[in-house]
Amino acid sequence: MSPGRFRTSDRYNQQKMAPKFMTDVASPTEAEPQAECAELHACPECDLLQRLQHITGRETHGCIRCGAVLFRSGPDSLVVTLALLWAATILFLMANSFEIVTINMRGNLSDVSLPGAVLALWQQERPFIALIVLFTTILVPAALLALLLHLYVPLMLGLQPSGVGLTLRILHLLRPWAMTEVFVLGALVAIAKLFNYGSVQPGPSLWSLCALMPVLSAMFTAYRPDDIWARLAQEDDPS
Known part of the structure; x- marks a missing residue:
């Protein structure tokens, strides 16, 4: 043998x-x-x-x-993934457009957004932490959503996206670096501590980030590269 x-x-x-x-x-x-x-x-x-x-x-x-x-196997993963992808994109844009929290300390109101939090960390001479937050919470999720839109929108329109193999490889490399949940956990801990110093009101950005986490999880559960290749094979061989 x-x-x-x-x-x-x-x-x-x-x-x-x-x-x-x-x-x-x-x-x-x-x-x-x-x-x-x-x-x-x-x-x-x-x-x-x-x-x-x-x-x-x-x-x-x-x-x-x-x-x-x-x-x-299950329902059409392309349709499900695209629907969740649009929802995640809207939530991500909201998370970066509004304030995370509004703080009232002795009549002084101040609010901070997600990009503002990165800028504040940089101004406080914490560039390493600022770059980590920028990379894992803003740049990587934005890149993942953009790459997935690049794949799924043309496929659903009956077109063939360019650079499918390279796009899938980049998606595979970037997925572990999307750490929105880590940032949300840290933000919740910081908000809990700020209650000792004044009135803290969570903003739309925080709620959007909280909603974004399960949507991203569901999206990547439905995401199947094999279905993308199968759809491309159908486009190449219409018979």
């Missing part, structure tokens, strides 16, 4: 130990008719290349080695 092949008993035990939601993994050397009705998927966690049978209905397919979700 060659070292690169599993014995039948080993393969059975490996599939038996896998979670119930996982799909069977077809070997590339199996019969050709079965290979024609399956699609190759690389696990995003362990890079194992697996063949998944065509998905029907609502199913979830996972990696037989590490358990990571490979594919989750």
Whole structure:
């Protein structure tokens, strides 16, 4: 037996130990008719290349080695993702256009917006923190939304966006750096402490950021690059 092949008993035990939601993994050397009705998927966690049978209905397919979700079927992900993307874009623009809080200290009113918070940190000689807030709370979310709009709007209009592969790679690299929830948590802690010094009223920006977090989470849950490639394949082959 060659070292690169599993014995039948080993393969059975490996599939038996896998979670119930996982799909069977077809070997590339199996019969050709079965290979024609399956699609190759690389696990995003362990890079194992697996063949998944065509998905029907609502199913979830996972990696037989590490358990990571490979594919989750459901409603049209392109439509759902685009709807959530427009909602996230509106909330993000509101979060950067209005004040986060309004503070009343002995009759002196002052308010601060999200860009104003970055500027205030810079003026207080804290450039490193200011750059971190600017990058993780403003620049990265803006870039993610812009890149997704670049992909989804042309697709829904029946057009082909340019640089799809590069755009998807950049999205994959930027996603871990979007830390809106960390900023909101820090803002809530700061607001709680400011109550000891005066009257603090949360502004529209703070509520927009709070609403943006679940919308972004739902959007990236519905976001599936495989559906983007499938739509592009349909555009290339209208038959």
